[in-house]
Amino acid sequence: MRDILQQLVNLQYIDSKLDELKRMRGDLPEDIADHETDISRMESRVKKNTAQLKDLKLEQGKLELEKEDSKALIEKYESQQLTVRNNREYDALTKEIEAQRQLIENAISRVEEIGILIEETDADLTKSQELLKEKQAELKVMQKNLEAVIERTQEEERELLERRDEAESTLNQRYLRSYNRLRNGLSNGIAVSPMVNGACMGMMMPPQVQMEVRRKDKIVIDENSGRIVVDPEFFENAKKIGL
Numbered sequence: 001m002r003d004i005l006q007q008l009v010n011l012q013y014i015d016s017k018l019d020e021l022k023r024m025r026g027d028l029p030e031d032i033a034d035h036e037t038d039i040s041r042m043e044s045r046v047k048k049n050t051a052q053l054k055d056l057k058l059e060q061g062k063l064e065l066e067k068e069d070s071k072a073l074i075e076k077y078e079s080q081q082l083t084v085r086n087n088r089e090y091d092a093l094t095k096e097i098e099a100q101r102q103l104i105e106n107a108i109s110r111v112e113e114i115g116i117l118i119e120e121t122d123a124d125l126t127k128s129q130e131l132l133k134e135k136q137a138e139l140k141v142m143q144k145n146l147e148a149v150i151e152r153t154q155e156e157e158r159e160l161l162e163r164r165d166e167a168e169s170t171l172n173q174r175y176l177r178s179y180n181r182l183r184n185g186l187s188n189g190i191a192v193s194p195m196v197n198g199a200c201m202g203m204m205m206p207p208q209v210q211m212e213v214r215r216k217d218k219i220v221i222d223e224n225s226g227r228i229v230v231d232p233e234f235f236e237n238a239k240k241i242g243l
């Protein structure tokens with residue numbers, strides 16, 4: 001059982017060192033992910049505004065052409081009124097003229113609306129582009145910082161991962177599954193803790209439990225934290241062998 005306890009401690013010792021390396025990276029990975037999400041959202045907004053501006057300007061140009069066509073038709077109909085032979089033809093031309101004038105009024109009103117929309121969309125596009133550039137610049141800085149941290153720690157991390165594989169291979173699968181399940185369920189990742197002055201993680205344990213830990217002949221679970229508690233000697237051994 002001492003061998004199993006030492007193997008569990010060795011694994012915990014390695015995992016704690018790996019956790020330290022991850023903490024050195026801080027919140028950079030999460031911040032980078034958030035920035036990438038923001039950038040993607042902003043790029044979609046810029047794309048949408050750009051497409052909307054294009055559509056509005058196309059509509060604006062089309063309406064201007066329609067206005068010119070209507071004006072030309074009005075001139076044509078007014079000219080024809082001078083040569084009509086009866087009131088019925090004159091009234092029909094008058095209705096056509098009124099219809100074209102209404103089209104012109106509608107076009108003018110819509111062009112004014114489009115002008116306001118173009119101004120608003122263009123302002124939003126400019127703002128979005130500026131924010132996008134800022135976010136992209138911030139992302140580059142974050143990525144460089146993270147790359148620098150990874151570069152400083154990747155060799156140590158590689159060695160630790162190799163040692164972890166070795167430690168896993170020597171541990172019985174039943175105990176390994178229990179260890180991983182326990183570790184994954186804890187916020188700080190400490191599944192195996194040394195008993196310090198009769199306490200586990202600062203919480204005192206009953207004298208009987210303390211004796212069981214000192215005997216080093218069984219796996220002892222702390223009733224307060226649910227962690228495996230071992231004699232500090234196991235952690236000293238892990239430290240000595242340079243894990």
